[in-house]
Amino acid sequence: MTHPLVKRYNLAPHPEGGFYRQVFRSENETSSYIHGETRPALTHIYFLLLKGKVSRFHRVLHDEVWNHYEGAPLQLFQLHQQQLWERRIGGQGNEYAEVVNAGNYQAAQSMGEYSLVGCTVAPGFDFADFSFIEEPAMKQWLDIAHPDLAKFI
Template identity: 80%
Template sequence: MTHPLIKKYKLEPHPEGGFYRQVFRSENKTTSYVHGASRPALTHIYFLLLKGQVSRFHRVLHDEVWNHYEGAPLQLFQIQKQQLWERRIGGDNNDYVEVVEAGNFQGAATMGDYSLVGCTVAPGFDFEDFSFIEEPSMKEWIKVAHPDLTRFI
């Protein structure tokens, strides 16, 4: 069975897990402060995680803002220099926004049946600026120090 939000928002499978659709890509261009390439000034997507799905640990080279729209709260994990922390967005006791700073690894999971969020990146998102964890030592660190998070690798 397909979740009704997939059809409503015309979502497609995302390589990191879940479903997405880009809903805004600025026509204004800017230069990336990371590598100097041209990027849209800003991009925004809808992102849906269903129960049992995860957004695998990945990083984006630019700042990303997550906003919770509906559904269960979302667990959002970040890793920076072998420091891992969790924030929850959505629901009565949590904020509705979290910022992932440029270059931090991030992963997410819904805490219920589904979570619909929005993700905004500036300079705008490009798959050339996206990567999964490749370093064997980092994968091993997660397996040893945070075995409950191995499903995010």
């Protein structure tokens, strides 16, 4: 059975896990400060994670802002040079936004039945700027140092 929000917002499966739909893609273009390629100035998606599903560790080459819209709080992990931290967005006592700095790996899960969030990337998102953890040494470090996070790899 499909979650009602998947139908309501016309969401599709995302390669990292969860469901998404791009709701804004700027017509203005800019050059990436990372590689010089042309990108939209800004993009924004709806992103839905359901209970028991995860957004696998991945990175985007540009800054990304996560905003909580509805549902349970979202647990968001960031990883940079073997430094791992966790934030929760949404719900009582938590912020409603979190910034993932350009190039940091990120992973997430809902802390309840579902979490609906928005993700904004500038310069805009392009799958050419997206990657999963591929380095065997980093996967091994996560397995040893944080075995509880294996489901996010």
